[in-house]
Amino acid sequence: MSIFSVDYKNRKPIWEQLTDNVTDLVLRGLLPLGEAMPSVRAMAADLGINPNTIQKAYVELERRGVIVSIPGRGSFVTTDISALLTERLESAAAALGESARAAKEAGMERERAIKIIDEVWGNDK
Amino acid sequence: MSIFSVDYKNRKPIWEQLTDNVTDLVLRGLLPLGEAMPSVRAMAADLGINPNTIQKAYVELERRGVIVSIPGRGSFVTTDISALLTERLESAAAALGESARAAKEAGMERERAIKIIDEVWGNDK
DNA sequence: TATCTGTACTAATTGTGTTAGTACAGATAA
DNA sequence: TTATCTGTACTAACACAATTAGTACAGATA
Numbered sequence: 001m002s003i004f005s006v007d008y009k010n011r012k013p014i015w016e017q018l019t020d021n022v023t024d025l026v027l028r029g030l031l032p033l034g035e036a037m038p039s040v041r042a043m044a045a046d047l048g049i050n051p052n053t054i055q056k057a058y059v060e061l062e063r064r065g066v067i068v069s070i071p072g073r074g075s076f077v078t079t080d081i082s083a084l085l086t087e088r089l090e091s092a093a094a095a096l097g098e099s100a101r102a103a104k105e106a107g108m109e110r111e112r113a114i115k116i117i118d119e120v121w122g123n124d125k
Numbered sequence: 126m127s128i129f130s131v132d133y134k135n136r137k138p139i140w141e142q143l144t145d146n147v148t149d150l151v152l153r154g155l156l157p158l159g160e161a162m163p164s165v166r167a168m169a170a171d172l173g174i175n176p177n178t179i180q181k182a183y184v185e186l187e188r189r190g191v192i193v194s195i196p197g198r199g200s201f202v203t204t205d206i207s208a209l210l211t212e213r214l215e216s217a218a219a220a221l222g223e224s225a226r227a228a229k230e231a232g233m234e235r236e237r238a239i240k241i242i243d244e245v246w247g248n249d250k
Numbered sequence: 251t252a253t254c255t256g257t258a259c260t261a262a263t264t265g266t267g268t269t270a271g272t273a274c275a276g277a278t279a280a
Numbered sequence: 281t282t283a284t285c286t287g288t289a290c291t292a293a294c295a296c297a298a299t300t301a302g303t304a305c306a307g308a309t310a
Contacts, residue, residue, distance in 0.1 A: 070255085073307080095224045105217075
């Protein structure tokens with residue numbers, strides 16, 4: 001079974017699920033930097049999905065800077081993820097602010113919000 | 126111009142936008158409790174949308190407990206929103222936990238998370 | 251040379267949201 | 281009663297986007 005996964009029941013398009021999936025794997029270090037990605041056709045055969053759908057995901061992954069594709073050679077995980085890491089951190093910060101505003105709008109007390117933060121950052125060794 | 130709104134460019138289906146929109150208006154007190162909602166046909170004419178789409182939204186709104194529909198009489202905003210309010214608070218709490226975990230995963234420091242919370246709860250008079 | 255690679259393109263298919271149209275029963279006011 | 285409103289139910293058609301299917305081309309590699 002592959003580390004790549006798609007869910008047909010998900011509302012999100014398959015190519016978008018795949019780009020998010022690969023981006024996540026790279027950022028979590030589960031795909032070694034510089035490593036060769038499966039070819040478009042191989043990934044398609046592996047997941048039982050049409051090669052065109054995979055290619056659409058690869059194009060988006062290259063646009064994001066997650067992979068680099070070289071015609072005739074293959075696609076490779078980028079060797080520099082620093083920009084990706086800061087991007088992810090900043091978008092996570094924005095998302096946190098969004099959900100915090102929504103929670104306040106829903107009537108949540110500041111104390112409870114702090115408690116949620118403490119629970120997340122607290123219990124890890 | 127109506128207080129109800131839909132956005133064709135949005136990826137979310139119109140009937141779903143409408144249910145969220147109405148739910149939000151009710152919870153924010155912009156639609157008086159017990160008030161008569163526009164009829165399915167009136168809302169459809171108002172927004173320039175097919176009545177079937179509106180009805181789909183109304184069915185969902187009744188399932189959520191936001192409105193009550195009575196054949197031959199009309200649809201009315203519920204008179205008791207206490208359950209809706211607690212539901213919204215709890216789902217906001219869950220969402221806040223989710224984005225907090227994602228932020229921590231992205232490498233955010235606890236101090237920055239607290240700062241974001243403080244900014245949201247801080248500046249309001 | 252043979253076979254891999256990414257890339258590009260058109261056409262067909264599929265699924266879902268939306269529209270179109272009709273119909274029925276209950277409620278209300280003339 | 282009659283006329284007209286209401287919600288509800290249903291089938292058929294339409295529109296759009298995602299996906300699939302198929303083919304083709306050029307560069308890289310052994």
